[in-house]
Amino acid sequence: MSAVVAEHDHHHDDHDHGPAKGILRWIITTNHKDIGTLYLLFALAMFFVGGSMAMIIRAELFEPGMQFVDPQFFNSMTTMHALVMVFGAVMPAFVGLANWMIPMMIGAPDMALPRMNNMSFWLLVAGVLMLASTLFMEGGAPAGGWTLYPPLVLQTGKAFPFAVFSVHLLGISSIMGAINIIATILNMRAPAMTLMKMPLFVWTWLITGFLLIAIMPVFAGAVTMLLTDKFFHTSFFDAAGGGDPVLYQHIFWFFGHPEVYVMILPTFGVASTIIPVFARKPLFGYSSMVYATASIAFLSFIVWAHHMFTVGMPLAGELYFMYATMLIAIPTGVKVFNWTATMWKGSMTFETPMLFSIAFVVLFTLGGFTGLMMSIAPVDFQYHDTYFIVAHFHYTLVPASIFILMAAGYYWLPKWTGHMYNEKIGQLHFWLSTISVNILFFPQHFLGLAGMPRRIPDYAIQFADWNMISSIGGFIFGASQLLFLYIVIDTIRGGTGEKVTDEVWEDAHKHGLEWTLPSPVPYHTFTTPPTVIPTEHI
Amino acid sequence: MSTNDAYYIPHKATWPIVGTAGLMIMLAGVANFLNGSPIGTTMIYVGLLMFIVMLGGWFALQSVESETGMYNHGVGISYRMGMMWFIFSEIMFFAVFFGTLWYTRNLSVPWLGGEGAKAATQQILWPAFEATWPTNGPGKVGGEFEPMGAWGLPFLNTLILLTSGVTCTWAHHGLLAKKRDQLIKGLLATVGLGFLFVAFQAIEYHEAYTEMGLTLGSGIYGSTFFMLTGFHGFHVCVGAIILSVVLFRSWKGHFQPENHFAFEAAAWYWHFVDVVWLGLFIFVYLM
Numbered sequence: 001m002s003a004v005v006a007e008h009d010h011h012h013d014d015h016d017h018g019p020a021k022g023i024l025r026w027i028i029t030t031n032h033k034d035i036g037t038l039y040l041l042f043a044l045a046m047f048f049v050g051g052s053m054a055m056i057i058r059a060e061l062f063e064p065g066m067q068f069v070d071p072q073f074f075n076s077m078t079t080m081h082a083l084v085m086v087f088g089a090v091m092p093a094f095v096g097l098a099n100w101m102i103p104m105m106i107g108a109p110d111m112a113l114p115r116m117n118n119m120s121f122w123l124l125v126a127g128v129l130m131l132a133s134t135l136f137m138e139g140g141a142p143a144g145g146w147t148l149y150p151p152l153v154l155q156t157g158k159a160f161p162f163a164v165f166s167v168h169l170l171g172i173s174s175i176m177g178a179i180n181i182i183a184t185i186l187n188m189r190a191p192a193m194t195l196m197k198m199p200l201f202v203w204t205w206l207i208t209g210f211l212l213i214a215i216m217p218v219f220a221g222a223v224t225m226l227l228t229d230k231f232f233h234t235s236f237f238d239a240a241g242g243g244d245p246v247l248y249q250h251i252f253w254f255f256g257h258p259e260v261y262v263m264i265l266p267t268f269g270v271a272s273t274i275i276p277v278f279a280r281k282p283l284f285g286y287s288s289m290v291y292a293t294a295s296i297a298f299l300s301f302i303v304w305a306h307h308m309f310t311v312g313m314p315l316a317g318e319l320y321f322m323y324a325t326m327l328i329a330i331p332t333g334v335k336v337f338n339w340t341a342t343m344w345k346g347s348m349t350f351e352t353p354m355l356f357s358i359a360f361v362v363l364f365t366l367g368g369f370t371g372l373m374m375s376i377a378p379v380d381f382q383y384h385d386t387y388f389i390v391a392h393f394h395y396t397l398v399p400a401s402i403f404i405l406m407a408a409g410y411y412w413l414p415k416w417t418g419h420m421y422n423e424k425i426g427q428l429h430f431w432l433s434t435i436s437v438n439i440l441f442f443p444q445h446f447l448g449l450a451g452m453p454r455r456i457p458d459y460a461i462q463f464a465d466w467n468m469i470s471s472i473g474g475f476i477f478g479a480s481q482l483l484f485l486y487i488v489i490d491t492i493r494g495g496t497g498e499k500v501t502d503e504v505w506e507d508a509h510k511h512g513l514e515w516t517l518p519s520p521v522p523y524h525t526f527t528t529p530p531t532v533i534p535t536e537h538i
Numbered sequence: 539m540s541t542n543d544a545y546y547i548p549h550k551a552t553w554p555i556v557g558t559a560g561l562m563i564m565l566a567g568v569a570n571f572l573n574g575s576p577i578g579t580t581m582i583y584v585g586l587l588m589f590i591v592m593l594g595g596w597f598a599l600q601s602v603e604s605e606t607g608m609y610n611h612g613v614g615i616s617y618r619m620g621m622m623w624f625i626f627s628e629i630m631f632f633a634v635f636f637g638t639l640w641y642t643r644n645l646s647v648p649w650l651g652g653e654g655a656k657a658a659t660q661q662i663l664w665p666a667f668e669a670t671w672p673t674n675g676p677g678k679v680g681g682e683f684e685p686m687g688a689w690g691l692p693f694l695n696t697l698i699l700l701t702s703g704v705t706c707t708w709a710h711h712g713l714l715a716k717k718r719d720q721l722i723k724g725l726l727a728t729v730g731l732g733f734l735f736v737a738f739q740a741i742e743y744h745e746a747y748t749e750m751g752l753t754l755g756s757g758i759y760g761s762t763f764f765m766l767t768g769f770h771g772f773h774v775c776v777g778a779i780i781l782s783v784v785l786f787r788s789w790k791g792h793f794q795p796e797n798h799f800a801f802e803a804a805a806w807y808w809h810f811v812d813v814v815w816l817g818l819f820i821f822v823y824l825m
Contacts, residue, residue: 020550028550110547112616115596119554126562161569169562175627183619187612188545217627221634228765231572233680233755236638236765239663240677242758244646251634314655 019523027122030114031523032099037416038121039096040409044488046088046128047402051478053081058440058474060457061467074457075143080135082146086263087170088128090397093405094266095120095177098205100416102181104514104521105199107190107530112183120176127169134159134166145455147252148223150237150245154230161231164223171216178212181205190513190529196287199512199537203290204269207297211258211265214301219255222248246311253304261300264396265293267364267404268335271357274411275339276537277511278354279346285338286538292331292338299328309380318377325375329368336365351505352426356407359434360400367395370445385455388448394441399434406433406484413488414504418520419495421487429487432480439473510536544610546603553596560588597783601800605792614799621803625810628773632814635769639762639821643671647758650676674757684750686763688823691742695735696819699774702731703812706781706805714795718788725785728808732778739771766822770814777811780804 019025019034026038056077060068069077099117103110111117134141139157142148148163156163185198185206198206226248228234235241237248268289276283283289305313305321313321339361348354370392374380383389406429414420443466448454452463459467500519508515513533517525564585571578603609609617651669652660660667664676672685686692709724711717743764746752754764784804787793793801 027555028552030548030551109545113620114548115551115554116620118551119558122555122558123561126558130562130566158573161572162566165565165569168565172561175624179620179623179627182623183616187615187619213623213627214630217631218634221631225634225638225765227572228754228761233753234761234765235675235679235755235757236761238675238677238679239646239650240675241679241761242642242647242650242673242675243761244642244649247638247641247646250641251637 028118030110030118032103032111032114032117033416033521033523035111035117035121036096036098036100039092039099039124042121042125042128043089043093043096043405044485046084046092048481048485049132050081050084050089051481053077053084054474055478057081058471061459062471063468064459064461064464066458069457071457072140072143075145075455076135076141078455079142079144079146080131083131083142084128085397086146086259087131088124090263090401090405091174092124094205094208094263095174095181097201097266097270097405097408097412098177098181101412101514102184102202102205103188104517104525105202105512106185106188106193107513107526107533108184108188109524109527111180112188113180116176117180120173120180123169123173123176127166127173130162130166130169134162137162147249147256148226149252150226150229150248153226161227164227167223168220171220174212174216178209178216182209182213185209190526190531190533192531192533193513196290197533197535197538199269200272200283200286200289200293201266201269204265204272204293207293208262208265211262211297211300215255215258215262218251219259222251222255225251246308249308249311250305253307254301256307257304258297258300260393260396261296263401265297267360267401268293270404270408270411271339271360272335273512273537274353274357274407275342275361277411277505277508278351278357279343279348280507281342281346283338283537284341284344285334288334289338292334295331296328299324299331303328306375306377306380309377310384322375322377326372328375329372332368336361336368349506351410352421352423352430353407353411355427355430355434356403356410359430360403360407363395363399363403363434363437367392367400370395383448385453386448387444387452387454390454391441391444391448394444398441399437403433406430409484409488411505412514413491414495414500415514415517415519415521417492417495418500419491419493420498420500421491421495423496425483425487429480429483432483433477436473436476436480440470440477441473443467443470443473507536510534512537545612546608546610553592553599556588557592557596560585560590560592564589601787601792604797604799609797609799614797617799618802621806625806628810632766632769632817635762635766636817636821639766642758642762647671647673647675672759674759678757680753680756680760681751683752683756683760685759686742686746686750686752686823688819691738692819692823695738695742696815698731698735698738699812699815702728702735703809705731706808710801710805713788713793713798713801716795718791721788721793722785725781725788729778729781729785732774732781732808736771736774736778739767739774763822766818770811770818773811773814777804777808780807 019031020028026034029035056069057074060074099111137158139159141159142153142156142163144153144156154160185202189198225234225236229236229238235243237243237245239245272283272289303321303325305317306325309318309321370388374383374389374392410421410426447463447466447470450463452459502517502519503509503515504519505515511534513530516530516534562585563581567578567581567585570581648669649656650660650664650667653669667676674680674683705724705727709721709728712720712724752763753760781804784801787800
């Protein structure tokens with residue numbers, strides 16, 4: 001396999017092929033690896049910014065009564081924590097992985113549209129900067145929840161138009177990134193890399209790209225109507241003028257439900273890439289994985305109103321959205337079954353990436369089951385807007401998306417840097433994270449079932465115990481992530497000093513093209529397409 | 539699928555950061571302007587200028603690269619895919635406003651009028667309200683207004699836009715047959731008709747505001763009417779500007795029958811704008 005490593009002959013133009021010097025390298029780069037690094041580092045920074053906001057939330061909720069912040073700021077924190085984590089951390093981290101890995105996984109020299117690739121990253125920074133600037137404005141940052149429901153959100157102060165335009169910038173950035181990824185996958189594959197031989201990560205991103213292009217304009221349209229309702233006298237969400245505030249919720253969740261799958265589908269892709277390598281078996285049911293991903297993506301467009309069961313929909317709507325939502329459990333179940341079957345009788349080893357992946361399979365399934373509970377419209381009336389929903393979506397995001405991002409970091413860092421990370425600290429990070437994330441979120445199920453509402457800075461005395469336990473878990477989880485920061489920096493600077501091989505993980509070169517390349521990866525790879533591709537993942 | 543051998547990968551791009559900064563300054567300017575801050579207007583102009591400079595510079599660079607043969611077949615496919623998916627995103631953007639129109643006309647306004655299970659809503663909130671269309675809602679937001687008819691300027695504009703689609707295709711045939719004269723004439727007609735459309739729409743808006751009492755603030759009818767037709771008009775402007783650039787390049791002798799992505803992209807965009815208008819004419823003006 002290593003015989004097909006691309007020769008790095010520079011034959012077709014006489015441009016300087018090395019990176020530019022100094023800071024300028026990062027500003028004007030068109031290299032997919034540079035841009036991938038920028039995305040990943042930016043996402044990591046935002047993970048800590050969003051995480052700090054979560055720490056403020058958990059500190060305030062440590063005990064009943066008001067301790068540290070005023071309610072307005074508390075609500076700003078819940079809103080901004082969500083927006084920063086969704087648009088600043090999780091999505092950019094997966095786009096960063098896509099940038100780094102997709103060209104290397106399909107045998108392409110770079111992304112299809114390198115200049116636009118640069119612009120999508122910087123638009124992301126612009127959007128997040130604009131969002132963060134609202135924290136310092138008169139009236140505070142948006143505090144009506146990340147869903148920006150009217151009429152509440154229209155009471156936002158000076159921050160309001162900035163929040164709307166930051167959504168526009170983030171949307172343009174995401175659409176550009178998605179177009180680039182789709183064009184790369186469909187147009188830049190090595191001739192031998194047929195669609196049904198692509199690694200699952202590439203497949204999930206192809207489908208995620210489609211989701212992004214379909215939904216980001218919808219969100220842009222929704223916030224544009226908020227803007228005109230506030231400043232230009234329109235009546236879209238005002239019943240007095242014939243509009244309807246519930247309309248906003250429909251539009252938002254038409255965006256919002258596929259949006260949460262934008263964060264989970266690439267997660268599935270990375271898990272499907274990592275698990276076979278450490279189980280030393282091909283992925284079980286490759287084609288069913290592809291079809292399950294496509295099914296989940298399709299279903300994501302027709303289930304949105306399960307976020308609004310209590311809003312007062314006609315009965316037919318409640319029933320339709322209930323049954324449609326339950327359908328999602330089928331393709332998702334296929335996936336969980338396949339991951340488990342991949343590990344069945346495998347020669348498993350438990351390095352950090354595999355540990356995080358296994359924890360993902362277990363804990364994501366738990367989050368999925370609570371999702372299934374909430375799909376049942378009549379019982380959702382009890383769960384709606386309580387900590388039960390908070391527990392549910394954090395189980396599908398933290399020990400799922402975030403854990404898999406950690407796994408991806410441990411899995412590919414040696415390939416990117418040429419250095420091995422410290423396995424001992426990695427495993428410590430894993431165990432601390434896994435234990436604390438359950439201390440953090442599991443009690444929130446009980447709180448929610450007992451009736452504790454979400455988005456409140458103070459609560460009745462009967463919720464005190466579980467909140468304190470949850471906060472303790474939160475603080476341990478937050479502190480544990482500093483270990484990851486340490487490992488990333490340490491690995492970039494040399495790690496354990498152990499020289500990693502090209503394949504890094506035993507027989508990984510049978511699973512993906514990226515492991516046929518040298519470690520660390522050269523600045524340009526596959527300038528001529530590889531002729532043979534590994535097929536162990538199929 | 540392309541052979542990747544000669545796929546052109548540009549190194550170092552300076553325009554994206556200029557465009558990003560311009561866009562960010564412009565939008566922050568609009569936000570400041572809406573908040574009543576005096577610095578807003580200046581920021582809008584500075585940002586807009588940067589954005590226009592970026593567009594000019596970036597497109598000039600691309601056309602030079604294209605004309606010097608740096609783009610192979612594979613690059614062309616990437617550009618075409620990019621344009622198609624961009625138009626798909628635009629379709630989804632318009633779908634939001636069409637969806638809004640559908641929802642209000644078929645669901646929320648009838649509900650306000652007490653339809654179905656919502657009879658109590660009507661009795662409690664606005665018992666006197668009767669669900670009709672067009673409406674400015676039970677609060678009669680924006681005061682009395684006259685709805686826009688379909689058979690005056692809007693119908694004329696439909697004919698204008700449909701004709702411009704024909705002239706655009708005629709220009710494309712000219713390009714393919716190496717008839718430069720036909721290409722330029724066809725594009726001139728298309729651009730001319732495009733701006734004529736915008737001019738007529740400006741007249742229509744002027745009449746709406748000054749004579750019919752129909753404004754953006756005229757309840758849900760005014761909101762959906764101006765949002766849909768306004769965003770469409772903006773897209774016609776953008777399309778006409780893109781076609782003007784293509785026209786200018788045709789004058790300079792750019793484009794060959796086998797290499798004219800810019801023309802194709804502009805034409806696709808124009809047809810997309812055309813189709814959206816047909817949707818508007820049916821659902822906003824006729825029905």
